[in-house]
Amino acid sequence: MEEKKNILGEVLEESTEVTEGTVAAEQTEDLHGENLNDRVRVLSPGMMVAKRFFRSKLSIVGLVMLVALFLFSFVGPLFSPWAEGGQGVRDEVNIKDTIVPVRIDYVIDGETYYFYDITTETPSVNNYGDMDIHHWLGTDKSGYDILANLMLGGRISLTVGFVVVILETLIGVVLGGLAGYFGGWVDMLVMRIVDVISCIPSLPIMLILSATLNALGILDISRLYYLMLVLTLIGWGGLARLVRGQILSLREQEFMLAAKCSGLSTSRKIFKHLLPNVLPQLIVSMTMGLGSIILMEATLGFLGLGAPLDTPTWGSMINTAMDPTALNKYPNFWIPPGICITLAILGFNFVGDGLRDAFDPKMKR
Amino acid sequence: MVKYVIKRILLSVLILLGVSMILYVLVRMMPVSFLEAKLAASLGSGGSDTDYAERLAEMKAYYGLADDSFWGICTGYWGWLTKFVGGDFGSSWKYLQPVEEVIFKNMGVSFAISFVSLILQLAIAIPLGIKCACNQYGKLDYFATVLTMIGISFPTFFLGSILIKVFAVDLGWFDVGGLQSNLPTTATDWERFVDMLWHLVLPMFLLTVLSIGSWLRYTRTNTLEVLNADYIRTARAKGLSENSVVYKHVFRNTLIPLVTLLAGTLPGLFGGAMITETVFDLPGIGNIAYKALLEGDIPFIMGYNMFIAALTVIGILLTDIMYAVVDPRVKLGD
Numbered sequence: 001m002e003e004k005k006n007i008l009g010e011v012l013e014e015s016t017e018v019t020e021g022t023v024a025a026e027q028t029e030d031l032h033g034e035n036l037n038d039r040v041r042v043l044s045p046g047m048m049v050a051k052r053f054f055r056s057k058l059s060i061v062g063l064v065m066l067v068a069l070f071l072f073s074f075v076g077p078l079f080s081p082w083a084e085g086g087q088g089v090r091d092e093v094n095i096k097d098t099i100v101p102v103r104i105d106y107v108i109d110g111e112t113y114y115f116y117d118i119t120t121e122t123p124s125v126n127n128y129g130d131m132d133i134h135h136w137l138g139t140d141k142s143g144y145d146i147l148a149n150l151m152l153g154g155r156i157s158l159t160v161g162f163v164v165v166i167l168e169t170l171i172g173v174v175l176g177g178l179a180g181y182f183g184g185w186v187d188m189l190v191m192r193i194v195d196v197i198s199c200i201p202s203l204p205i206m207l208i209l210s211a212t213l214n215a216l217g218i219l220d221i222s223r224l225y226y227l228m229l230v231l232t233l234i235g236w237g238g239l240a241r242l243v244r245g246q247i248l249s250l251r252e253q254e255f256m257l258a259a260k261c262s263g264l265s266t267s268r269k270i271f272k273h274l275l276p277n278v279l280p281q282l283i284v285s286m287t288m289g290l291g292s293i294i295l296m297e298a299t300l301g302f303l304g305l306g307a308p309l310d311t312p313t314w315g316s317m318i319n320t321a322m323d324p325t326a327l328n329k330y331p332n333f334w335i336p337p338g339i340c341i342t343l344a345i346l347g348f349n350f351v352g353d354g355l356r357d358a359f360d361p362k363m364k365r
Numbered sequence: 366m367v368k369y370v371i372k373r374i375l376l377s378v379l380i381l382l383g384v385s386m387i388l389y390v391l392v393r394m395m396p397v398s399f400l401e402a403k404l405a406a407s408l409g410s411g412g413s414d415t416d417y418a419e420r421l422a423e424m425k426a427y428y429g430l431a432d433d434s435f436w437g438i439c440t441g442y443w444g445w446l447t448k449f450v451g452g453d454f455g456s457s458w459k460y461l462q463p464v465e466e467v468i469f470k471n472m473g474v475s476f477a478i479s480f481v482s483l484i485l486q487l488a489i490a491i492p493l494g495i496k497c498a499c500n501q502y503g504k505l506d507y508f509a510t511v512l513t514m515i516g517i518s519f520p521t522f523f524l525g526s527i528l529i530k531v532f533a534v535d536l537g538w539f540d541v542g543g544l545q546s547n548l549p550t551t552a553t554d555w556e557r558f559v560d561m562l563w564h565l566v567l568p569m570f571l572l573t574v575l576s577i578g579s580w581l582r583y584t585r586t587n588t589l590e591v592l593n594a595d596y597i598r599t600a601r602a603k604g605l606s607e608n609s610v611v612y613k614h615v616f617r618n619t620l621i622p623l624v625t626l627l628a629g630t631l632p633g634l635f636g637g638a639m640i641t642e643t644v645f646d647l648p649g650i651g652n653i654a655y656k657a658l659l660e661g662d663i664p665f666i667m668g669y670n671m672f673i674a675a676l677t678v679i680g681i682l683l684t685d686i687m688y689a690v691v692d693p694r695v696k697l698g699d
Contacts, residue, residue: 058511195376196383199681201632201673203639205391207658208666212395215661295520299640302522303655321526324541328534338523346518353514 052358059354065347069340073154080148149312150336156313158344160228161294165286167232172239173282177270179240180247191244194237202234203299210305223308227300231293242285246278280359287352291345298341314341370686377678384674385449385667389442392663445667455664459657464668468650475637475649478565482572483630487623490577494584495619498592499611506585513578521575525644528567539567541646568645572638583626584619591618621692628683632676 043051053059106113139145179190209230213223250256251274259273294314300306301315304322314337320326321334448455454464462470497506533539545560552560591597592615600614637651646652650669657665689695 058514192376192379192383195380196387199380199384199674199677200387201636201670201677204654204658204666204670204673205388207655208391208395211659211661212391215395291518298520299522302520302640303643318520318523318526321522327526327530331530334523334526338520338526341520342515342518342523345520346514349514349518 049355049358053354056354056357058350059358062347062350062354065343066351069154069344069347070158073151073158076151077148077155080145080151144312146317146332146336149317150314150340153312153314153317153337154340156224156307156311157294157297157315157341160224160231160297160313161290161344164228164231164235164293165289167228168236168239168289169282169286171232171236173243173275173278175236176240176243177247177275180244181251181266181270181274183248187244190240194240197234197237200234202296205234206230206296206300207303207305210300214305219308221308221311224311227297227306231296235289235293239282239285239289242281243278246281247274250274250277280355284352284356284359287348287355291348291352294341294344294348314344366689370682373682373685377682380678381671381674385446385671386442388667388670389445390438392666393438393441395661395663449667449671454668457657457662457665457668459660459662459665460653464664467653467665468669468672471648471650471653472635472637474565474647475642475651476635478568478572478641478647478649479630479634479638481565482569482576483634485569485573486577486580489573490580491584491619491623494581495588495611495616497581498585498588501589509581509585513581516574516578519575521571521638521640522644524575525567525571525641528571529644532567540564564645565647568638568641568647571641571644580623584623587622588615588619591615594618622688624691625684625687628687629680631680631683632673636673636676 101116101118103114103116106115175190175193179187206227209226213219213226218226256269256273259269264273297306297313298315298318301313302318302322304316304319306315307313317337318334318341320330321338326333456463457467460467493509497503497509500506529541533541545557545564597610597614600610605614635650637649637654639651639655641647642649642652643655654665654669657669
């Protein structure tokens, strides 16, 4: 989110600078003594994009969903007693003490005595807890609060999504840009690599790697870094293809000829003149990509091969649905994370769709 | 055209070669001790010691696992490649059968689900997509867009779990998983067939709901493009009825890109839906592959992934060729 806002912000700033100049020029030509700004609203391209974006109800819904999920995951744990310092806290308070009185009768010399044998059954941890005021969504099988796990899991799932998308974009932009700009054998080489990567079945590959990580005994948090690395290596092809295609068409346009005539350096031509023009499609692609990476992480988690098992992520939480008893008796184990995943993907898709329409200059609506 | 196709086929072979290299290196990253343990476990207690040793030696020789140096990996890959090209795909450890037999034996269920689901998707998505495009920004359009978005965003396993919970557990209409229920031995073939179909209803429904969105969106965007074309204006200008314009002129031209896209569904049709089959515990190729992948069944992993990669390559190739076949305006070749 942060990254995207920055990029958008830069676009906005640049474009407002340009329009400020034109506004100043217009003000000097003011004929009737009144400010032209009162009659004509000057909209920078960035503002037009924002206006078009916020005109669509779906994109606002998507944005609201995403902001809510982010607040829930990153701010929510601060207010939960079951998540201290970013770690889940086991509910070890024996709020479920059950007292079992057993009446025992004695008959001594014809008289009946009785007493109660009272045993207290104290669960060491409050696992499989019901939904109540302490645990809004109950507790899981190890006694962790599900709501707190949901927030902490959201942190990891969303962070994985962002890290992977940013890495993918870096690789995709650099390699796609090189291929598109230089063409020839560079293009041939990069695009054949992209072809190979796009033909590798991604889910089986992830499964093989997870099995390998299991075999190598990498079960702690470093597993997540490997997962991110592999997700990146599998996923950059699409972005590279997009950047290359865009640059191929852009470099034939007149403004690039002008840039060449002005004797600009290659890196300046690429980074100042070509890439900003690819940015709209890139942002749309990144937004949509975030959804699919979160889905991939969740899928791996569901198959029990994602993040380490004691680390809550949305994927590993929904993994409980593989267990028939949890599936039937404890829908509070797997429905909340499922809803979170769906909302996140839906949110990114809505926002991505809205951005696509907003960036498209052909959309006059 | 012929030249173009030959060039593309050669390129496809090159791509497959690249895929096989990456796969082989990945597979070699698995520690040998892990593989030995898995092999021992999959052979079970039934196999004698000589059987195990024999198989282990055979496996090591086949994949060149004994040597972990760079040169060893290279020679191992070369050994694998020559056998693979010669048609010897190896024998699965988990299923104790040649890989190609395992794949073809279990492909039926996967193909049935995917095929029926594909037909359903097209039958619903194409008319609906055209309707939506004809009334752009109408109520139906909005509704369909939101529904497709939700369909696209639902994770397979989550919707599958909900379906099982609601329809199989709570309502009890279906079995929780599997392909057959316990029928009496007197049951006729027809009854068995109906029983099997009944087990496939939920998976088919799941696949249809999840994939219908992309078809619908594609049809809609395409129809919108066609509606703006000059020949549609001509058709309207010469006084054709709206129905005739939409169902004769727009419809046919919308189909062009859809037909080409059909070729791209090849891996999905034959390669199995891994998650759907795992959720419903169906004996399809996806589920079989999932279990083999977990067990580190190298021959099957290599065979299955190459199979999928080949399907993908053929799918892409067919898409491009179909484009030229269906649309006479497109000329292939560089």
